[in-house]
Amino acid sequence: SAHRIDIVTIFPSFFDVLDVSLIGKAREKGLLDLRVHDLRDWTHDRHRTVDDTPYGGGAGMVMKPEPWGAALDEILGDDAVLVVPTPSGEVFRQPMARELAQEQQLVFACGRYEGIDQRVIDHYAAVGRVRLVSIGDYVLNGGEVASMAMIEAVTRLIPGFMGNPESLVEESHEDGLLEYPIYTKPAVWRGLEVPPVLLSGNHGAVAAWRREQSIERTRERRPDLLSD
Numbered sequence: 247s248a249h250r251i252d253i254v255t256i257f258p259s260f261f262d263v264l265d266v267s268l269i270g271k272a273r274e275k276g277l278l279d280l281r282v283h284d285l286r287d288w289t290h291d292r293h294r295t296v297d298d299t300p301y302g303g304g305a306g307m308v309m310k311p312e313p314w315g316a317a318l319d320e321i322l323g324d325d326a327v328l329v330v331p332t333p334s335g336e337v338f339r340q341p342m343a344r345e346l347a348q349e350q351q352l353v354f355a356c357g358r359y360e361g362i363d364q365r366v367i368d369h370y371a372a373v374g375r376v377r378l379v380s381i382g383d384y385v386l387n388g389g390e391v392a393s394m395a396m397i398e399a400v401t402r403l404i405p406g407f408m409g410n411p412e413s414l415v416e417e418s419h420e421d422g423l424l425e426y427p428i429y430t431k432p433a434v435w436r437g438l439e440v441p442p443v444l445l446s447g448n449h450g451a452v453a454a455w456r457r458e459q460s461i462e463r464t465r466e467r468r469p470d471l472l473s474d
């Protein structure tokens with residue numbers, strides 16, 4: 247059965263881009279059932295209000311719980327995972343992308359930075375599975391960009407999604423290391439040559455060179471990955 251991804255947002259048109267590229271094709275092929283929902287469709291007042299001032303004072307606005315409750319009650323299936331992008335969440339890395347790619351339904355709740363009323367998180371954590379997820383230590387204005395990044399990272403891991411699954415194996419972070427440098431024709435470009443080992447036809451030597459390059463590059467740029 248197709249993987250289902252729902253996105254709840256007050257900017258549904260933001261996700262129009264998901265109609266193109268690989269994700270568009272996966273949807274056409276029936277591999278992915280992706281639905282974008284406008285949170286305001288679950289409001290009932292004339293102004294379709296989704297936010298209000300924070301209890302306890304402070305700047306900004308907080309998203310009201312009622313529209314979220316009405317929307318999520320309708321959208322969340324029994325086995326769904328509710329993904330809430332937030333700077334205060336667990337950091338999204340490739341292992342989590344692999345985990346989420348196994349789920350039958352992911353529902354992304356895109357809140358504005360001031361956030362969603364905490365009781366929405368608490369309620370759905372009590373009745374189902376909720377993941378509060380950060381894509382890195384910086385602040386955005388809403389969860390939409392973070393959801394887009396996570397959806398791309400997750401959907402490309404869904405079996406049958408990528409034309410050539412082989413290409414998924416030798417990627418950065420797949421083996422815990424950064425990927426090795428890659429080259430294509432011409433053999434010389436602006437006086438710069440392709441490393442001769444890659445032209446040698448010696449597959450063992452190529453694999454060894456690539457492994458060494460990954461380790462050296464990881465040590466250089468991301469020593470934190472080596473201490474795991």
Ligand SMILES: COC(=O)c1ccnc(N)c1
Nearest residue numbers: 331332380381386388392
């Ligand atoms: C409103 O959401 C954010 O600002 C956000 C979400 C996920 N990761 C972040 N680093 C920021």
